[in-house]
Amino acid sequence: MSEEKRCWLDPEDVTPRKGSIYPAPFDAPVAGREKRALGDALGLTQFGVNLVTLPPGAWSSQRHWHANEDEFVYVVEGEVTLVTDAGEQILGPGMAAGFPAGRPDGHHLINRTKTPVIYLEVGTRAAVEQAQYSDIDMKARKDGGTFVFTHKNGDPYP
């Protein structure tokens, strides 16, 4: 079977990408995060699926919510702290979380333990999208390309 048509994989064979594209200093808490883009590797385009490893202390992202894209998380290994407007909740292996598009409740995951956390994340791929950040002066917008990050008033980051 040609590589192009292979429909299965072992995530170990997918090269992870590390860190984030946030402007400094917002990239720092996310710097240790590693994402393996399983969906892309399998040729999927309608939603993204990443296998994410958070080393001790790392965050999944800055706390945010999406206007147009549903998001889903399934914990594979370790215990991770989910932070939302409602507070904190520890999610262990086999537990799941979901964030419907447009629900204005910022969320992110933090590894407060001493061992790595591994989780699967799924998100719809909308061509046009906005993300709002709950705790920092940042917002993001994409319009067919990649996200552009600005201050909340629209001023660009350097």
Next chain:
Amino acid sequence: MSEEKRCWLDPEDVTPRKGSIYPAPFDAPVAGREKRALGDALGLTQFGVNLVTLPPGAWSSQRHWHANEDEFVYVVEGEVTLVTDAGEQILGPGMAAGFPAGRPDGHHLINRTKTPVIYLEVGTRAAVEQAQYSDIDMKARKDGGTFVFTHKNGDPYP
């Protein structure tokens, strides 16, 4: 936090639905399959996420492919046999598979072991969809509602 806005869950708390809506006799190999609709329980609408248990001998579905919906599978527990036009491939815990919309290669999963298999499946929710079945005289179509199954020539099943 109200039940409506809870954004996390333990799949153990989601009631599974058993079996399939295929016409007989095509429902028989799938009769033991249990699906927990995690995405629905979390309020997601753009894609479905199910945690599926296949007891020994059970199939995920009849072998099929979708015209409009991407599909993704991640094995949580056990070893499952993936069947496609290319043959058979065993997928163990942590392995993944993906089936891009419109790729005409029918696929399904069979538990040929003596212990349950558990996997996560993700599929886009298209309003209009067609499914083609590789090994049997059946096709399916939905147009805003649920799937309707017919013979390949369009004649209804009783």
